[in-house]
Amino acid sequence: MSELPSPTGAGPAAAPAGATGCHGGAEELRRAAAAAGKSATLERYAADYPAGPHDQPQSMCPAFGSLRVGLRMRRTATVLSGSACCVYGLTFTSHFYGARRTVGYVPFNSETLVTGKLFEDIREAVFKLADPKLYDAVVIINLCVPTASGVPLQLLPKAINGVRVVGIDVPGFGVPTHAEAKDVLAGAMLKYARNEAGAGPVQAPRGGRNARPTITLLGEMFPADPVGIGLMLEPLGLAAGPVVPTREWRELYAALDCAAVAAIHPFYAASVREFTAAGRAVVGSAPVGVDGTAAWLAAVGKACGISAERIGAAQNQSLPAIRAALERARLRGRITLSGYEGSELLVARLLVESGADLPYVGTACAHSTWSEPDREWLEAHGVRVRFRASLQDDLAALAEFSPDLAIGTTPVVQAAKERAIPAMYFTNLISARPLMGAAGAGSLAQVIGAALANRSRFETMREFFGGVGEGHAAGVWERVPEDRPQFRARYAARLAKLEANRHAEEAV
Ligand code: SF4
Numbered sequence: 369m370s371e372l373p374s375p376t377g378a379g380p381a382a383a384p385a386g387a388t389g390c391h392g393g394a395e396e397l398r399r400a401a402a403a404a405g406k407s408a409t410l411e412r413y414a415a416d417y418p419a420g421p422h423d424q425p426q427s428m429c430p431a432f433g434s435l436r437v438g439l440r441m442r443r444t445a446t447v448l449s450g451s452a453c454c455v456y457g458l459t460f461t462s463h464f465y466g467a468r469r470t471v472g473y474v475p476f477n478s479e480t481l482v483t484g485k486l487f488e489d490i491r492e493a494v495f496k497l498a499d500p501k502l503y504d505a506v507v508i509i510n511l512c513v514p515t516a517s518g519v520p521l522q523l524l525p526k527a528i529n530g531v532r533v534v535g536i537d538v539p540g541f542g543v544p545t546h547a548e549a550k551d552v553l554a555g556a557m558l559k560y561a562r563n564e565a566g567a568g569p570v571q572a573p574r575g576g577r578n579a580r581p582t583i584t585l586l587g588e589m590f591p592a593d594p595v596g597i598g599l600m601l602e603p604l605g606l607a608a609g610p611v612v613p614t615r616e617w618r619e620l621y622a623a624l625d626c627a628a629v630a631a632i633h634p635f636y637a638a639s640v641r642e643f644t645a646a647g648r649a650v651v652g653s654a655p656v657g658v659d660g661t662a663a664w665l666a667a668v669g670k671a672c673g674i675s676a677e678r679i680g681a682a683q684n685q686s687l688p689a690i691r692a693a694l695e696r697a698r699l700r701g702r703i704t705l706s707g708y709e710g711s712e713l714l715v716a717r718l719l720v721e722s723g724a725d726l727p728y729v730g731t732a733c734a735h736s737t738w739s740e741p742d743r744e745w746l747e748a749h750g751v752r753v754r755f756r757a758s759l760q761d762d763l764a765a766l767a768e769f770s771p772d773l774a775i776g777t778t779p780v781v782q783a784a785k786e787r788a789i790p791a792m793y794f795t796n797l798i799s800a801r802p803l804m805g806a807a808g809a810g811s812l813a814q815v816i817g818a819a820l821a822n823r824s825r826f827e828t829m830r831e832f833f834g835g836v837g838e839g840h841a842a843g844v845w846e847r848v849p850e851d852r853p854q855f856r857a858r859y860a861a862r863l864a865k866l867e868a869n870r871h872a873e874e875a876v
Pocket residue numbers: 375376377378388389390391429430431450451453454457511512513539540541
């Protein structure tokens with residue numbers, strides 16, 4: 369959830385030879401992890417979060433997704449096991465985003481990693497933390513190096529003094545984005561809770577069970593959105609259930625105890641697996657815009673066996689207000705859109721229905737069954753949809769379409785501003801707003817309309833900073849630094865030769 373640089377993992381202690389954390393060596397780490405007994409985990413991640421066309425889009429350390437889910441839950445202790453530099457970056461980012469919780473850390477060195485002492489240290493830390501007066505659950509997250517070294521979190525006790533212990537591997541070389549890492553932990557918790565519910569009575573939700581059947585909402589969203597969704601569901605005789613990832617352990621049971629699941633964010637593969645195992649139907653897309661809301665209400669109604677007449681009544685209640693909100697706040701201008709939260713296609717739909725000319729949407733997440741209705745709708749409206757989009761894809765779209773507004777990640781926004789194109793951060797400014805129903809239609813148009821009108825300010829800024837140079841010469845200098853492209857060319861040639869030799873050796 370960040371517009372911050374990725375936490376770095378430079379030179380982790382006892383990393384396999386050639387491994388350099390998130391800056392390279394992923395193949396080496398994958399091989400090491402498989403050799404250390406983690407192949408089943410890696411195979412499951414490869415199936416849940418398919419790569420391609422790029423191995424891994426450029427985004428922050430994936431483990432942040434799991435860490436954030438743990439830190440947001442009440443009565444949950446979250447502990448990292450990884451290189452100090454990775455933990456530093458992840459802790460910093462957590463507190464930048466107001467975690468207000470302690471991030472636990474079990475440090476290691478080459479010796480404790482290779483002798484198995486690290487696992488004993490983790491075990492000891494979990495036993496010390498597992499106080500039922502303070503915690504419902506302790507979460508342990510193996511980062512890249514402990515995963516590659518096979519630190520066996522699966523051997524931890526499942527519970528200590530009634531406190532659940534949830535150990536997960538979240539390596540950057542196995543989980544492509546921080547969005548999908550949220551699913552790794554949410555899925556592990558749902559699995560645990562499903563087994564508990566299967567074994568006997570479990571805690572009721574804090575406010576008691578809802579009188580109406582509920583729809584569990586899959587994916588973090590703006591706090592007003594579940595309320596708006598609840599209102600839209602009323603004519604169907606349904607109510608909005610918990611949002612997964614949940615904020616409390618007992619909500620997991622209520623989430624499983626639903627009539628159907630709405631995969632608002634389409635990348636929760638492990639969570640969907642648990643809901644499916646619990647016998648729940650899962651519906652894709654979300655109630656965004658007129659077409660999206662009409663289709664979503666119909667799909668939810670159908671999944672819950674509700675009559676066409678009641679579905680029609682629900683549509684008639686919600687659609688006029690959404691249509692009116694979209695009419696009130698028309699957008700004029702060309703926009704390119706990209707991000708790594710997983711909600712990009714929903715935002716794109718809303719922009720198109722608001723009147724924007726949207727030629728491109730890129731998302732760092734993979735294509736899935738749950739994003740298929742959105743892909744189909746967007747492509748039918750002339751939008752190029754790019755899954756697992758790389759920064760290069762997003763920048764190429766910026767160059768190709770010269771938009772009036774670019775919505776994207778930090779480097780995309782930076783590139784747009786350099787061209788005096790108004791730009792907005794997806795994470796901070798778009799995904800922190802309501803998207804659903806009439807509230808979403810109005811709110812998004814307001815902020816984007818204001819940004820579209822900003823071009824003259826960007827031109828003034830470009831003029832103002834026009835004399836400060838670019839690239840190697842950026843800044844105010846007494847003597848402007850001299851560029852030396854010949855050095856870079858020489859190094860590039862040497863590196864290419866080394867790489868070619870390495871490939872040739874591997875082929876022998
Ligand atoms: S845990 Fe892995 S992906 Fe994350 S910062 Fe460390 S090396 Fe990079």
